Amino acid sequence: MNVAVAKTGSGRAVSDLFASAEGRLPGSPDVIAARREAFETYERLGLPHRRIEEWKYTDLRALVGEVLPLAAAPDATALKRAAEAVKAHAIAGARKLVLVDGVFAAELSDVKALASEAGFKTLRESLDKDAGLLKTASTDAVIAVNAALATDGVVLSIADGTQLSAPVQIIHVATAASASAVTRSQVRIGKGVRATIIESFVAAGAAAYQVNDAVIISVGDDADVAHIRLMDDAADAVNITSQFVTVGANTKLNVFNMTSGAAVSRLQGFITLAGEGSELSVNGVNLLKKTEHGDTTLVVDHAVPNCVSREIFRAVIDDRAHSVFQGRIIVRPDAQKTDGKMMTRALLLSDEAEADNKPELEIFADDVSCGHGATAGALDDSLLFYLKARGLPEKQAQALLIQAFVGEAIEQIADDTLREHVIGIAERWLERRS
Amino acid sequence: MMALLEVKDLKVRVEEREILHGLTLTVNEGEVHAIMGPNGSGKSTLSHVIAGKPGYEVTDGQILFRGEDLLEMEPDERAAKGVFLAFQYPVEIPGVTTMNFLRTALNAQRKARGESELMVPDFLKKVREVSKSLNIPQDMLKRGVNVGFSGGEKKRNEVLQMALFEPSLCILDEMDSGLDIDALRIAADGVNALRSPGRAMVVITHYQRLLNYIVPDVVHVMSRGRVVKSGGKELALELEASGYAQFEDAA
Ligand SMILES: Nc1ncnc2c1ncn2[C@@H]1O[C@H](COP(=O)(O)OP(=O)(O)OP(=O)(O)O)[C@@H](O)[C@H]1O
Ligand SMILES: [Mg+2]
Numbered sequence: 001m002n003v004a005v006a007k008t009g010s011g012r013a014v015s016d017l018f019a020s021a022e023g024r025l026p027g028s029p030d031v032i033a034a035r036r037e038a039f040e041t042y043e044r045l046g047l048p049h050r051r052i053e054e055w056k057y058t059d060l061r062a063l064v065g066e067v068l069p070l071a072a073a074p075d076a077t078a079l080k081r082a083a084e085a086v087k088a089h090a091i092a093g094a095r096k097l098v099l100v101d102g103v104f105a106a107e108l109s110d111v112k113a114l115a116s117e118a119g120f121k122t123l124r125e126s127l128d129k130d131a132g133l134l135k136t137a138s139t140d141a142v143i144a145v146n147a148a149l150a151t152d153g154v155v156l157s158i159a160d161g162t163q164l165s166a167p168v169q170i171i172h173v174a175t176a177a178s179a180s181a182v183t184r185s186q187v188r189i190g191k192g193v194r195a196t197i198i199e200s201f202v203a204a205g206a207a208a209y210q211v212n213d214a215v216i217i218s219v220g221d222d223a224d225v226a227h228i229r230l231m232d233d234a235a236d237a238v239n240i241t242s243q244f245v246t247v248g249a250n251t252k253l254n255v256f257n258m259t260s261g262a263a264v265s266r267l268q269g270f271i272t273l274a275g276e277g278s279e280l281s282v283n284g285v286n287l288l289k290k291t292e293h294g295d296t297t298l299v300v301d302h303a304v305p306n307c308v309s310r311e312i313f314r315a316v317i318d319d320r321a322h323s324v325f326q327g328r329i330i331v332r333p334d335a336q337k338t339d340g341k342m343m344t345r346a347l348l349l350s351d352e353a354e355a356d357n358k359p360e361l362e363i364f365a366d367d368v369s370c371g372h373g374a375t376a377g378a379l380d381d382s383l384l385f386y387l388k389a390r391g392l393p394e395k396q397a398q399a400l401l402i403q404a405f406v407g408e409a410i411e412q413i414a415d416d417t418l419r420e421h422v423i424g425i426a427e428r429w430l431e432r433r434s
Numbered sequence: 435m436m437a438l439l440e441v442k443d444l445k446v447r448v449e450e451r452e453i454l455h456g457l458t459l460t461v462n463e464g465e466v467h468a469i470m471g472p473n474g475s476g477k478s479t480l481s482h483v484i485a486g487k488p489g490y491e492v493t494d495g496q497i498l499f500r501g502e503d504l505l506e507m508e509p510d511e512r513a514a515k516g517v518f519l520a521f522q523y524p525v526e527i528p529g530v531t532t533m534n535f536l537r538t539a540l541n542a543q544r545k546a547r548g549e550s551e552l553m554v555p556d557f558l559k560k561v562r563e564v565s566k567s568l569n570i571p572q573d574m575l576k577r578g579v580n581v582g583f584s585g586g587e588k589k590r591n592e593v594l595q596m597a598l599f600e601p602s603l604c605i606l607d608e609m610d611s612g613l614d615i616d617a618l619r620i621a622a623d624g625v626n627a628l629r630s631p632g633r634a635m636v637v638i639t640h641y642q643r644l645l646n647y648i649v650p651d652v653v654h655v656m657s658r659g660r661v662v663k664s665g666g667k668e669l670a671l672e673l674e675a676s677g678y679a680q681f682e683d684a685a
Contacts, residue, residue, distance in 0.1 A: 408529060
């Protein structure tokens with residue numbers, strides 16, 4: 001193996017990344033050994049590139065080049081800056097769990113309020129007892145990096161029958177420039193639970209940083225859960241997030257993903273419907289400008305019969321930005337009566353904007369109803385003219401039509417406060433355009 | 435006195451084909467003009483060019499609005515100055531509620547004129563009044579603009595906007611098409627309510643019937659891209675009796 005001498009574009013030896021991080025990584029010697037193994041997987045594979053089918057449109061070697069060294073643990077100044085960002089991005093009424101540069105910040109979090117309704121520990125506290133936290137259903141190079149280098153995360157456990165009185169908002173704040181924040185979280189949701197989990201990614205003045213996050217969520221039977229991820233990282237940041245979700249029987253899971261920041265981002269979601277009679281709704285919006293690259297890759301795996309899945313995805317692409325949507329629906333041989341549909345639409349606001357859409361149906365059962373549809377196009381000139389003839393300046397007319405376009409996905413968010421919050425993010429994005 | 439609208443020797447091309455061949459029309463404040471003419475004579479083209487729709491090439495002539503060159507202005511600037519076109523075929527805009535659209539448009543016009551935004555309660559009150567007089571149910575206003583509206587409802591929605599925006603020049607392109615007799619009367623009443631000394635209307639229609647409700651001061655006959663005859667309201671009756679054949683020959 002010649003990996004020992006592998007160098008990144010900046011001339012740093014890849015192996016230094018792990019060596020320099022080791023002192024920062026929580027876990028017993030066994031855990032560290034597992035981490036080292038994961039790191040070796042990454043060293044062997046390197047960053048994903050276009051010849052790897054799943055990463056065809058998102059060549060991280062070309063787009064990102066290298067994984068940056070871990071950010072230092074936040075000091076008092078960093079925490080102060082993070083507090084400002086938290087204030088700006090907190091959702092009214094939600095209970096916050098804040099990670100700053102990949103480290104849990106108790107002083108910015110609502111641990112006490114949460115403790116009455118849910119079990120909470122940090123990843124740092126949990127790893128020794130549960131080395132399984134580093135294992136995931138599938139793995140690739142970025143997931144391996146995550147297992148190797150995750151410094152912290154939240155480990156949340158919501159007991160059977162709990163109805164959370166307020167949403168939980170996990171806020172990832174970046175204050176350190178040109179460094180990596182690597183986090184891994186786990187959310188275990190019991191039977192009959194009603195809960196809303198929000199994840200926000202924001203910057204507090206930091207630039208050119210990298211986020212690598214993994215979330216492992218299991219939802220029990222008869223639950224009703226909303227999972228919302230809002231990624232609004234700095235314009236020159238990188239965000240790679242991997243979600244692993246398993247859904248029990250007769251459960252409703254409503255997922256929403258919004259990308260409105262980062263120079264390069266990839267959200268890869270792997271959702272397995274593992275119990276019958278469940279309804280999954282996965283919706284997303286990508287808002288991309290300049291030379292941003294935003295990739296949403298979703299794998300919905302119908303492992304059992306009688307489940308419904310619906311995916312609505314909308315991309316708004318300006319300037320020379322590039323949006324990728326890959327949606328795979330797998331229907332296992334047993335999963336009869338599966339009803340799975342996926343609809344994706346891209347709105348191209350400039351001639352140089354690019355949208356790639358790759359739907360895949362892998363159906364191994366015969367009594368199913370599955371389908372997908374995709375469109376890509378510009379704003380309708382006749383609608384624009386109608387609005388302008390009624391007094392709306394060009395940009396405002398465009399903004400109204402763009403809002404309507406993304407509205408089809410956003411309106412799938414059931415909670416009024418959350419929906420308004422997300423509409424607000426879209427509005428601010430549109431304001432920055434004009 | 436300066437005319438409200440002056441179209442002078444206007445020549446317009448669409449995709450290399452000349453549609454208007456030197457059209458002249460003058461409309462003063464307070465007047466109601468009717469334009470009649472066979473299909474394809476260029477009536478909608480004229481209305482689109484006045485409103486600023488892209489895709490038309492003006493090769494010659496002028497359009498002045500209160501003496502200002504309208505062709506130099508963006509469509510939204512024209513709207514803010516008081517030009518309003520009630521479309522022959524209003525478009526549907528899914529995802530934008532009528533109410534939101536009305537408020538955004540009204541406030542955009544006010545802003546462009548340097549006026550303050552209308553307060554929400556005042557706005558709602560006004561919309562309620564006008565929509566009631568036009569027999570427009572409130573739940574229609576919650577739907578996407580024109581989405582799932584019947585032909586008649588779309589036309590009434592155009593008149594609603596006209597009443598709300600209070601433009602000084604209203605061009606109505608076949609607002610009577612697709613309306614049943616009752617709806618026609620309601621819409622025409624709505625238009626008549628807006629007649630005022632400071633406001634002019636250009637009513638494009640194929641039917642004398644509308645002109646019984648909205649009585650014009652001047653009637654123009656358009657044929658093959660020109661105004662070929664102008665006269666009083668009796669001209670419309672003449673046309674109803676004898677058709678356009680005589681003008682087609684002349685043009
Ligand atoms: N976008 C276009 N491309 C090509 N030809 C056009 C276009 N728009 C209008 N025309 C042509 O211009 C001519 C005038 O059309 P216009 O719609 O102005 O007529 P009109 O008088 O309003 O007719 P109607 O009474 O049927 O509404 C027609 O011959 C029409 O085919
Ligand atoms: Mg016409």
